[in-house]
Amino acid sequence: MQITIQFFSYLKELTGCAQISETLAAGATLGALHDRLLAQFPRLAPMRKSTLLAVGVDYQARDYVLQDGDEVSLFPPVQGG
Amino acid sequence: MIQLRNSAGGMKRKLTLTDQPIDESAFLRQRCMSANMGAAAYFLGAVRGTEDGAVINAIEYEAFEKMVVHQFDLLFAEIERRWPVESVRLTHRLGVVKVNEVSLLVEVIAPHRAEAFAACQWLIDEMKRVIPIWKKPLAA
Numbered sequence: 001m002q003i004t005i006q007f008f009s010y011l012k013e014l015t016g017c018a019q020i021s022e023t024l025a026a027g028a029t030l031g032a033l034h035d036r037l038l039a040q041f042p043r044l045a046p047m048r049k050s051t052l053l054a055v056g057v058d059y060q061a062r063d064y065v066l067q068d069g070d071e072v073s074l075f076p077p078v079q080g081g
Numbered sequence: 082m083i084q085l086r087n088s089a090g091g092m093k094r095k096l097t098l099t100d101q102p103i104d105e106s107a108f109l110r111q112r113c114m115s116a117n118m119g120a121a122a123y124f125l126g127a128v129r130g131t132e133d134g135a136v137i138n139a140i141e142y143e144a145f146e147k148m149v150v151h152q153f154d155l156l157f158a159e160i161e162r163r164w165p166v167e168s169v170r171l172t173h174r175l176g177v178v179k180v181n182e183v184s185l186l187v188e189v190i191a192p193h194r195a196e197a198f199a200a201c202q203w204l205i206d207e208m209k210r211v212i213p214i215w216k217k218p219l220a221a
Binding site: 006008009010052054056057058059073075076078079080081 | 126142143144145147148150151152173184185205208209210211212213214215216217
């Protein structure tokens with residue numbers, strides 16, 4: 001299945017891109033995708049615990065099972081106001 | 082600019098995300114309170130001249146806009162569930178905002194000050210926890 005991944009704020013600078021696409025096996029979880037991205041972009045590793053994960057427009061936990069076409073977003077703690 | 086209005090018979094909500102300066106006078110003039118409401122709480126956030134001890138001249142705000150809209154909608158629904166609030170309006174600047182300029186303006190209208198203050202404070206606290214907006218300080 002095909003998943004789109006967006007990076008926001010300084011995660012975009014650490015990865016050098018705003019958006020990528022990954023092919024994952026059916027049943028893959030959000031946590032597994034995150035681990036794969038950490039291997040692919042080692043500069044994200046120090047922020048592993050603080051990185052927020054969303055699918056579409058909702059926050060999701062690492063055990064969330066991804067669906068084909070999901071749009072995943074990774075970003076640091078938010079700072080509005 | 083994104084504007085979201087939703088009343089549908091319940092609490093009135095208006096969210097504005099804009100890269101233009103916030104017109105405070107216009108915001109106040111647009112206040113709409115029914116006869117049963119006795120309190121309007123306001124919060125104004127402005128860009129400070131220092132960030133982590135360093136002098137700055139502006140902050141650049143970045144947003145994941147469609148998630149911002151959805152997450153604010155969830156917060157507004159929770160306010161409606163918790164307090165007898167008639168109306169919430171919130172405007173957030175995006176893009177480059179200079180020191181002293183307004184980055185955030187919030188209005189909460191309720192029957193009494195206790196609910197208005199509580200809902201306003203809760204909304205801003207939750208915004209800083211879940212709304213996907215980020216700040217990038219721009220050095221002086």
